[in-house]
Amino acid sequence: MTQASNTGIWRTTAPFRADQVGSLLRPESIKQARLQLAAGEIDAARLKAVEDEEIKRTVQLQKDTGMQVVTDGEFRRAWWHFDFLENLDGVEGFSPESGIQFHGVTTKAHAIKITGKIDFTDHPMLDHYRFLHSVADGATAKMTIPSPNMLQFRGKNEYPLYEDHEALLHDLSVAYRKAIQAFYDAGCRYLQLDDTSWAIFFTGNMPEVFRAKGFTMEQLQEYSVRCINEAIKDKPADMIITMHICRGNFQSTWTASGGYDAASEAIFQGLKLDGLFLEFDDERSGSFEPLRYVNRPDLQVVLGLVTSKFGDLEDKEVIKRRIDEAARYVSLDQLCLSPQCGFASTEEGNLLTEGQQWDKLRHVVEIAQEVWK
Numbered sequence: 367m368t369q370a371s372n373t374g375i376w377r378t379t380a381p382f383r384a385d386q387v388g389s390l391l392r393p394e395s396i397k398q399a400r401l402q403l404a405a406g407e408i409d410a411a412r413l414k415a416v417e418d419e420e421i422k423r424t425v426q427l428q429k430d431t432g433m434q435v436v437t438d439g440e441f442r443r444a445w446w447h448f449d450f451l452e453n454l455d456g457v458e459g460f461s462p463e464s465g466i467q468f469h470g471v472t473t474k475a476h477a478i479k480i481t482g483k484i485d486f487t488d489h490p491m492l493d494h495y496r497f498l499h500s501v502a503d504g505a506t507a508k509m510t511i512p513s514p515n516m517l518q519f520r521g522k523n524e525y526p527l528y529e530d531h532e533a534l535l536h537d538l539s540v541a542y543r544k545a546i547q548a549f550y551d552a553g554c555r556y557l558q559l560d561d562t563s564w565a566i567f568f569t570g571n572m573p574e575v576f577r578a579k580g581f582t583m584e585q586l587q588e589y590s591v592r593c594i595n596e597a598i599k600d601k602p603a604d605m606i607i608t609m610h611i612c613r614g615n616f617q618s619t620w621t622a623s624g625g626y627d628a629a630s631e632a633i634f635q636g637l638k639l640d641g642l643f644l645e646f647d648d649e650r651s652g653s654f655e656p657l658r659y660v661n662r663p664d665l666q667v668v669l670g671l672v673t674s675k676f677g678d679l680e681d682k683e684v685i686k687r688r689i690d691e692a693a694r695y696v697s698l699d700q701l702c703l704s705p706q707c708g709f710a711s712t713e714e715g716n717l718l719t720e721g722q723q724w725d726k727l728r729h730v731v732e733i734a735q736e737v738w739k
Contacts, residue, residue, distance in 0.1 A: 376738050380506055380556040380606045381641040381666045381702050382434045384734035387610050387674070388510035388558060389446055389708030390428075390439030391715045391723050393420045400713070417441050422501050429505055431724055432731035435556065436505045438498040439710070442491075446560055446711040447512035447520075448478055453489050454541055456482035456525065457517065479522040484537040486544040492552050499553045509554050510708075513561035513609060514542045514597050515590050519573065520563065535589060539596035550602050558643070559597075559609040563590065564633065568613065568624030568652075587629060591636040598638065608641035608668070612707050613650060625652015634659040641666035645706035646688070647673040657695035667696055670706030672730050677722030679729050682736070689737055703734045 377383050399416040402408045421438045428436045443449040452459040458481050495509045518538055528534040549557055566572060567587060576586060598607050611633070613624075626633060626644070633642065634657070645651050646669055660667065669692055671685050685703070692701055709716050709723050718726075 375699060376735075377666075377702070378434075380435060380508070381608055381643070381668050381704075382506075383702050383738045384433060384731040385435055385643070385668055385702055385704040386428075386433060386437065386727060386730070387643055387670070387705055387708040388437045388440060388508065388560070389710045390424060390437070390441070391710050391718075391720050392439075392441060392713050393424075393720070396420055396441055397713070418497065421498065425498070425501050425503070425505070427724060428727065429503075431727040432735075433727055434506055435508050436498070436502055437508050437510060438494060440510065440708070442494050444713045445476065446510070446708065447516050448476055450489075450491055450511045451478050451517050451521070453491070454517070455485035455487055456480055456537075457484065457521065477522060478517070478520070480517070480525045480528060480534075482525055483527070484517070484534070484541050486541040486548065489545065489548070492548055495549055495552050495554055506556050507554070508556040508558060509549055510558045510560055510610075511545070513559040513563070514538050514593050515561050515563040518563070518589065518593050519566065519576075519586075531589070535593055535596070539593060542597035543600050546598065546601055546605070546607070550605050555604060556606045557608075559594070559607065559639075560612065561609055562612045564611050564629055565613050565624070567629035567632075568626065570624075570628065583628075587632045587636075590629075591632050595636075595638050606640045608643060608666075609637070609639050610643035610707070612645060612711075624650070626656040627652060630656035630659045634665070635661055639665070641668055641702075643668040643670060643704060645670040646692075647671060647675075647706035651706075654692045654695055657692060660696050660700070663697070663700065666700055666702055667692075668702040668704045670704055672703070672705045672726055672733075674705040674707045674709045674723075674726065675716050675718075677718035677725070679725060682729075682733050685733050686737060698738075703730055703737070705730060 395416055399408060399413045403413050421441055424439050425436045440446060448459055451457055457478055459476060459478055461476060498507045572583060601607055644667060671688050672680055689701060705726055
């Protein structure tokens with residue numbers, strides 16, 4: 367009998383022993399409605415009605431898998447990050463010459479730029495959350511938004527005052543503090559920050575804009591940690607904030623490889639989050655050894671051991687053994703299980719069927735129940 371099958375307590379608060387990252391494959395009805403809106407055949411109200419119905423349906427399907435947590439699947443978004451960021455004050459979307467290069471495939475051409483003072487005064491995703499909250503019906507509703515680091519490191523800056531990076535960091539953190547409070551006031555008690563910028567450190571590939579300014583990797587890590595901690599420092603005591611760290615997810619491909627080693631102390635000892643969702647589904651993510659830097663007994667580490675990129679189900683015993691391996695570095699009581707990423711970080715989605723998606727979430731629940739119950 368493995369250690370994992372005989373130890374641990376089922377959690378009734380987030381993050382859960384069986385959890386999920388957030389995005390789900392877009393139903394065909396939503397894809398068609400978006401095309402109809404673009405063609406002028408329906409209006410925004412009709413699109414919203416289609417989204418509402420599909421979100422209600424999908425919330426029930428998530429609950430049917432045994433998940434204690436539900437999301438809106440990010441059904442109202444085209445991108446996991448741009449839709450949120452370009453609705454902040456001082457941020458705009460634009461069309462660059464090319465899209466984001468993934469492993470063997472490129473996204474649509476879209477990006478964001480900072481054109482004025484960053485702030486948060488209102489946001490359409492507050493209503494998105496309110497609707498999810500209204501249909502969760504006993505499940506915990508989780509809201510997912512991009513980490514402030516995604517704007518700090520990935521946004522093109524056209525605002526002269528933010529040549530002073532400290533000014534950018536200050537205003538960005540203040541805007542996120544306002545956003546966090548606004549989601550809390552809307553009823554949100556479980557918020558997840560999604561962040562691919564840590565791949566800078568996993569690959570050792572510093573963005574040219576920072577290299578040209580003479581920044582060091584150590585400075586960038588310090589900015590990464592401070593930006594998150596300043597953003598969440600006023601969070602209400604009964605609000606759980608986690609972060610998902612990813613190496614890219616687009617049509618079952620990725621942008622980066624490399625273990626957590628180069629940033630492990632910053633991530634596991636510097637960040638003041640309640641939990642971390644970490645992808646560990648293949649060799650691209652390295653070993654569990656960096657988990658030795660976890661030094662807080664209240665930090666939950668959600669192991670992304672079940673891939674969301676492909677439909678084949680992992681061998682349960684293999685996943686259990688991998689949980690046991692991770693438990694050599696972190697107490698089993700601090701571990702949880704999830705897919706390694708969402709199923710559709712962009713509206714195109716990964717290369718699996720909706721049925722396979724539900725099988726994956728059910729697989730996570732079944733394994734977690736065998737490990738922690």
